[in-house]
Amino acid sequence: xxxxIAIFASGSGSNAQKIMExxxxxxxxxxxxxxxxxxxxxxxxxxxxxxxxxxxxxxxxFFETDEVVELLQRMQIDLIVLAGFLWLVPENLLKAYxxxxxxxxxxxxxxxxxxxxxxxxxxxxxxxxxEGESGITIHFVNERFDEGEIIYxxxxxxxxxxxLEMIKFKGQQLEHQHFPKxxxxxxxxxxxxxx
Numbered sequence: 632x633x634x635x636i637a638i639f640a641s642g643s644g645s646n647a648q649k650i651m652e653x654x655x656x657x658x659x660x661x662x663x664x665x666x667x668x669x670x671x672x673x674x675x676x677x678x679x680x681x682x683x684x685x686x687x688x689x690x691x692x693f694f695e696t697d698e699v700v701e702l703l704q705r706m707q708i709d710l711i712v713l714a715g716f717l718w719l720v721p722e723n724l725l726k727a728y729x730x731x732x733x734x735x736x737x738x739x740x741x742x743x744x745x746x747x748x749x750x751x752x753x754x755x756x757x758x759x760x761x762e763g764e765s766g767i768t769i770h771f772v773n774e775r776f777d778e779g780e781i782i783y784x785x786x787x788x789x790x791x792x793x794x795l796e797m798i799k800f801k802g803q804q805l806e807h808q809h810f811p812k813x814x815x816x817x818x819x820x821x822x823x824x825x826x
Contacts, residue, residue, distance in 0.1 A: 634709040634818045635663040639716040644674025645803065646714035646735060646810050651681040653811035660818050663706055668693065668718060693721060700727045709821050712814055713772060717749055720772050731821065732772040735810055737802045739784055740768040744777030754798045757789070764788050765798060767805045769813050783813045 638647045665678035665685045678685040713734040766786035771779035787801040
């Protein structure tokens with residue numbers, strides 16, 4: 632049985648695409664579902680391009696019902712990957728998938744994390760504080776924003792004169808390089824529910 636990945640994304644989904652590319656011909660695992668809370672998210676188009684089914688949900692479905700959890704369980708999902716997903720994960724989902732939900736954050740946690748710290752906001756804060764380096768953090772998800780156990784970090788130098796766009800680009804390069812591999816390594820440790 633291939634292990635099954637579900638990706639949650641709220642926006643463009645470039646990391647989702649890299650993960651779908653990575654597992655496209657894998658014998659071990661596949662991206663089985665892409666979920667989003669944003670009907671205009673470009674990630675839906677990316678999922679379509681890879682012929683991966685997608686599911687759109689709203690705040691009520693996610694926080695007040697078990698609809699999303701039941702869908703994931705019906706599809707026998709082994710690992711949940713948050714790739715630019717902006718909502719806090721509710722308790723019913725955390726309980727159903729303990730240590731099987733991971734997120735990527737565009738900074739070196741525990742710095743520059745927490746509610747409202749995502750995307751350009753993170754990079755702007757890093758620039759404003761004249762940091763000499765930044766990076767990415769891949770971590771398990773718990774009930775608080777960006778506070779789950781850290782799985783992997785990668786760093787890049789911030790050169791004098793680097794703009795917001797340059798920092799963003801350096802960070803994305805690291806995300807695209809490392810995120811699919813970290814997902815693959817984690818899947819090797821997961822015993823499938825359906826074995």
